[in-house]
Amino acid sequence: KQEVTQIPAALSVPEGENLVLNCSFTDSAIYNLQWFRQDPGKGLTSLLLIQSSQREQTSGRLNASLDKSSGRSTLYIAASQPGDSATYLCAVMGYSSASKIIFGSGTRLSIRP
Amino acid sequence: ETGVTQTPRHLVMGMTNKKSLKCEQHLGHNAMYWYKQSAKKPLELMFVYSLEERVENNSVPSRFSPECPNSSHLFLHLHTLQPEDSALYLCASSQESGSTEAFFGQGTRLTVV
Numbered sequence: 522k523q524e525v526t527q528i529p530a531a532l533s534v535p536e537g538e539n540l541v542l543n544c545s546f547t548d549s550a551i552y553n554l555q556w557f558r559q560d561p562g563k564g565l566t567s568l569l570l571i572q573s574s575q576r577e578q579t580s581g582r583l584n585a586s587l588d589k590s591s592g593r594s595t596l597y598i599a600a601s602q603p604g605d606s607a608t609y610l611c612a613v614m615g616y617s618s619a620s621k622i623i624f625g626s627g628t629r630l631s632i633r634p
Numbered sequence: 635e636t637g638v639t640q641t642p643r644h645l646v647m648g649m650t651n652k653k654s655l656k657c658e659q660h661l662g663h664n665a666m667y668w669y670k671q672s673a674k675k676p677l678e679l680m681f682v683y684s685l686e687e688r689v690e691n692n693s694v695p696s697r698f699s700p701e702c703p704n705s706s707h708l709f710l711h712l713h714t715l716q717p718e719d720s721a722l723y724l725c726a727s728s729q730e731s732g733s734t735e736a737f738f739g740q741g742t743r744l745t746v747v
Binding site: 525555557562563564565566567570610612614621622623624625626627 | 636638640667669675676677679682690722724726728735736737738739740741743
């Protein structure tokens with residue numbers, strides 16, 4: 522059974538810092554891994570999608586890496602801004618025909634001005 | 635706007651009521667999902683529909699009844715709910731192959747009184 526873990530559960534840093542969020546998963550047989558952002562009380566916004574054959578994806582100040590063999594992914598945020606404050610969720614999609622998407626519990630990020 | 639629309643955005647219902655949540659996508663996706671997000675818990679996968687057939691039911695109580703009349707619409711029928719069912723209910727869609735991103739709606743905030 523796939524399990525996804527995100528560390529740390531919460532993180533508070535001053536504005537301008539670079540930071541790394543971690544995600545690990547127990548079953549390396551995945552189709553893809555996706556990072557989402559969720560603002561309080563809102564739905565999920567997709568940030569980056571990494572296919573199982575890829576090692577990283579970049580979008581603006583965000584860079585996500587994937588090491589399938591070790592079951593790890595990181596989300597790197599450069600030059601953090603207060604607007605980056607949100608909960609960041611990692612999710613993996615498995616190979617089963619159900620295409621289940623399994624989420625971690627998220628990292629709550631707070632950027633202090 | 636992610637292309638996945640959920641209605642209503644907020645719902646308050648009594649334990650004896652019957653209500654339905656609606657999800658609609660026009661992204662051409664053929665897999666749709668219901669997730670439950672309770673406070674301080676990871677997103678819990680409830681149901682998966684692939685090509686309009688239910689392919690996953692994660693031990694969800696029978697007071698939750700999904701319906702997928704076509705590939706663009708997904709419903710969650712609710713009856714005789716409990717206060718602990720209060721949560722944010724999120725709908726998502728993707729291609730069944732798993733090689734594309736999952737897109738989420740903004741969710742329905744359900745309160746059972």
